[in-house]
Amino acid sequence: MERTQTDTQTDLPLLTKHQHQLLSQKIFSVPTITQTISQTITQTITEGAQNELEKLRAIWIWLCHNIEYDVSGYLGLTDKLCSPERVIETGRGVCCGYSSVCMQMCQEAGIECQEVSGHGKGIGYRQGQSYQNTKSLHMWNAVKLGGHWYLLDACWGAGRVDMDNKAFIKRYDDFYFLTDPEDFINSHCPDEKEWQLLDDPIPLEEFEKRVLKTSEFYRLGLTLLHPKHFLLVTENGEASVSMKFTKPVDFTYQISQRSGCEPKAVNSSSGLLTVTRESMRLRLLPPTGGTYDVMIFARSGNNSGTFSWVCSLLVECPEQEPTKELPENPFLSWGLQRSAESLGVKKCSNGAEAAVSETGSFELVLHTSRPLMMLCELTQKDLDPSIAKRCLATQIQSDRLTCNVLCPYLGYYRLSVFVRNYERPQDGFQNGGNFLLHCTGGAINLNELFPPALSTACGPGIRTQDAGLSKFSHTGALVSTQQGKCNITFQNQQDLELHAVLFKEQCKRLGHPLCRHVFFTYNSSKVTISVALPEAGVYKLGLYAKTSTDQDFSLLCDFVLCNSSGSSWPPFPCTYTAWQRGSVLFEPRGGLLEPLSWVLFRVRVPGAQRVSVVGEQLMELQLSKSRVWEGEVFTGASMSQLKLAASGGGGGSTDMTIIMSFDVLSQQNEM
Structure with a gap:
């Protein structure tokens, strides 16, 4: 037979x-x-x-x-x-x-x-x-x-x-x-x-060593790649389980330590689960030496129902030194979620392994197949949630999402990313991925984190693109300067009225508003935002726009300015609404002038018939062959301001309009 x-x-x-x-x-x-x-x-x-x-x-x-x-x-x-x-x-x-x-x-x-x-x-x-x-x-x-x-x-x-x-x-x-x-x-x-x-x-003997697999293991079409036997012994405090499959499968797991008669539950941070469309890997990191039971659960990726037990293993950890504490991950899987592609995420700059930084900063980039909105969450055992918000700066572009991360403490962090369709704000955010970050050096001082209340739209992105702004000189959310000065340029195709707000959480008393350290120059469709910072530190520069005078300004994006210079730059002149598009200030660029000194003025004012500087005396500037109004002006001793005025001269009018003012320092307050 x-x-x-x-x-x-x-x-x-x-x-x-x-x-x-x-x-x-x-x-x-x-x-x-x-x-x-x-x-x-x-x-x-x-x-x-x-x-x-x-x-x-x-x-x-x-x-x-x-x-x-x-x-x-x-x-x-x-x-x-x-x-x-x-x-x-x-x-x-x-x-x-x-x-x-x-x-x-x-x-x-x-x-x-x-x-x-x-x-x-x-x-x-x-x-x-x-x-x-x-x-x-x-x-x-x-x-x-x-x-x-x-x-x-x-x-x-x-x-x-x-x-x-x-x-x-x-x-x-x-x-x-x-x-x-x-x-x-x-x-x-x-x-x-x-x-x-x-x-x-x-x-x-071989039967005894075989991994216990339930019927659901086979029903889901799983294949165990590693281990071949149920007993795993850690090496350097770590062991791993891997599977493959042909249809989408979701996983979770449970770890318990054998301790007397009753098993002792171990939190999920003792495992690092990664699930792709075709495979699963679970890194096991027992918190201390001992014996651990591991149960793995799974369900069809097309099913939102309960998970079913699929197999069990045993882990022996001979190392007695405790492993470093990892952050809890309520979403269990690390790296991109298996469903990320259906959410519109094509690929990611980081995988499931811990990303290591010796500088205290990270950049995560998600490449997308369609415009997405993004929210991020950062956790670490010592990190207060209110501080965590100041560790993130996100940039939302039509084909990618970028998250800049600062780490104020050494150790492991969890960065979770949530996305939704950009065009459908009624849709809920879904978890697109969870990333393990390991800061080994260069932890950021709490006084050097990102400014509070940053917009989710930092740097050029979908908002600036929809507004018609393009060709930015700085394409990222972060702008670093070692001199304390920078120029951000871009094209304004829609002839928008623009406005910028500069903010620093703690700033020394300047005697003038911080907005005086920002200056706009319009040259045809090209816009230049010049920034001269009064002290070192981290600033937020908000760019706003509106299309007509009866509208409120809307935020287009925030830039984070990181100034490592010890120089203290003076403010720019104060401009008024008559400072028109196409006007260019060549000299003097500083808004604070020395008393009792001669200062060369050079300015282009399109359409002006007369340009004068009003001080102790009215000084008429002369129009050069290059269409620049020029002239030397004496600041005097008794005037607190010099005012730049222009007249269009239309219809024989001699009315002068103030377009800009400069502060003259007192003799006791010379810089």
């Missing part, structure tokens, strides 16, 4: 959906415990079956749905029910009850069937336990169909036992019907090797 069967599963004719429905209706209509003999039931449920497979299927379904596991018998509270008559009469039985009824019904249906005894990784199984010199306690069946032997376990197909509540939970599981022997051997090891139905039977 040929018992080896590893590759003929597909030789069996499969039941059609219609056949399965008719068969199930017939089976479920049969009385259960009122029957006294199995022959009557067998004849009824197999009536109309066309072949042995249909007969066996009918017997299997009846067993799984009509016999409950005898928990009290298993626990020794009552006699175990094993004989077919008693099992059918009471509707209860232990494993041998299922196998004996199955064998008797098969014989009555003309199907060759055997009971198989052996070890099963079922009730009471504990990872690492030995079956050596131990009597086997489980039974199942082998059936012969079409000249080949197949395996089934109706006891496991009927449901599972909840030992905590000492109750049987009915949960039909079709996996254990004619299971592939290569899969069956991971949980069932027969006393007689030939009933493994394998070309190369494995020894009991």
Whole structure:
């Protein structure tokens, strides 16, 4: 008799959906415990079956749905029910009850069937336990169909036992019907090797080492790449598990430390889970030395339901030194989420491994397939949430999202990114990825974090693009200067009215507003924002615009200015509304003038017929061949301001309009 069967599963004719429905209706209509003999039931449920497979299927379904596991018998509270008559009469039985009824019904249906005894990784199984010199306690069946032997376990197909509540939970599981022997051997090891139905039977020692996989593991199409055996021993405090699959799968996990009789739960930060469209990797980082049980759960990626247990492993950590504490990750998976592509994220500059920085700063870039809105969350064990907000500066562009991160403490951080469709503000934000950051040096001083109340739109992006601004000289959100001065240029195609606001959280008393340190120059469609900073530090420069005088200004973006210079630059002149587009101030650029000194003025004012400087005297500037108004002006001693005025001269009008003013320092306050 040929018992080896590893590759003929597909030789069996499969039941059609219609056949399965008719068969199930017939089976479920049969009385259960009122029957006294199995022959009557067998004849009824197999009536109309066309072949042995249909007969066996009918017997299997009846067993799984009509016999409950005898928990009290298993626990020794009552006699175990094993004989077919008693099992059918009471509707209860232990494993041998299922196998004996199955064998008797098969014989009555003309199907060759055997009971198989052996070890099963079922009730009471504990990872690492030995079956050596131990009597086997489980039974199942082998059936012969079409000249080949197949395996089934109706006891496991009927449901599972909840030992905590000492109750049987009915949960039909079709996996254990004619299971592939290569899969069956991971949980069932027969006393007689030939009933493994394998070309190369494995020894009991190998069975003990095999990873325990549930039926859901195979149902989801998972393949365990590493480890091959259930026991993992850490190296340098770390071990890993990896799987592959062909359809989207979501994962989670549970880690507990063996400590006396009761396991001690370990938080999720002891694992680093990464899930892609085709693979999963779980890095295990036990917090201290010891033995740990690891349970892995999974669900279909197209399902938002509950996770199911798929496999278990054991981790031995010989290292006694505790590993560095990692941040909790409520989203479990690190790196881009498996669903990131469907959310519009194509790729990322960072993977699932920790990004290391010795400077205290990071930059994360997400490349997108469509415009997205982004929110970010940064956590670390010592980081206050209010401070965390000042560690992030985000830039939102049509094809990418950028998050700049500052780390005020050494150690590990979690950066979580949430995205939604930019054009659909009614949509909720969804987690697109979670990234582990490791700051090993250069922690940022708390006084040097990003300014408070930064917009989510820092630097040029979708807002500036929609407003018609382009060709920015500084394309990022951060602008660094070692001299304390910078010029930001761009094109203004829509002829917008622009405004800028400069802010610093703590600034020395200047005697003039901070806005005087920002100066606009318009040259045709080109706009230059000149900034001269009064002291070192971090500033926020907000760029605002409006299209007509009856509108409020709207924020287009914030720039973060990082000034490392110790120089203190004076303010620019104060400009008024008459300072028109196309006007250019060449000299003097500073808004503070020395007293009793001659100062050269050079300015271009389009359309002006006269340009004068009003001080102790009215000084007329002369128009040069290059269309620049020029002249030297004496600042005097008694004037606190010099005012630059211009007249269009239209209709012979001699009215002068103030376009700009300069402060003259007092003799006691010379710089």
